[in-house]
Amino acid sequence: MAVRLKALADPVRLRLLREIGDRPGGESCVCDLLDVADVSQPTLSHHLKILRTAGLVAGDRRGTWVYYRLIPEAVIEVAELLADIATVSGVAEECR
């Protein structure tokens, strides 16, 4: 879980995840992500590799391009862990 949190703990990677999830079908071509991330191609690859290793996205090569798909269950699991930590003291109940 710490690996996933580490992968999430970066503004560029958060933006990439949001962008991938916002596309129809929760999937985006790496060619479209280049504009969004506003980083060089090697830097983009580096960030996507971290997201992939953490199991937050899956990549699928089709012809020239790789398409990335958000794995919402993995993100939800982290959200639920945090909601759980926040609720043990009985203060916040809204996100169970």
Add this chain to the structure above:
Amino acid sequence: MAVRLKALADPVRLRLLREIGDRPGGESCVCDLLDVADVSQPTLSHHLKILRTAGLVAGDRRGTWVYYRLIPEAVIEVAELLADIATVSGVAEECR
């Protein structure tokens, strides 16, 4: 938000947050956290400082000891951001 996620992205700090939140009133003496964290006192201080800087806990000195209190709203905000990222593709709706 990336700062908070970075603070959360460590097994020891996750354990500390859970422990602090589990105590009555969501508050714990630093003396009790030493046993839980199973790290040296300087290492514990280092982790607690990161949690404090990220606004996830607040510290309050009373006599010899510092008491740490979980700030559930801060943890919930991160959980909600992640739930939001995970839901944009329309797959998971349970944590809105």
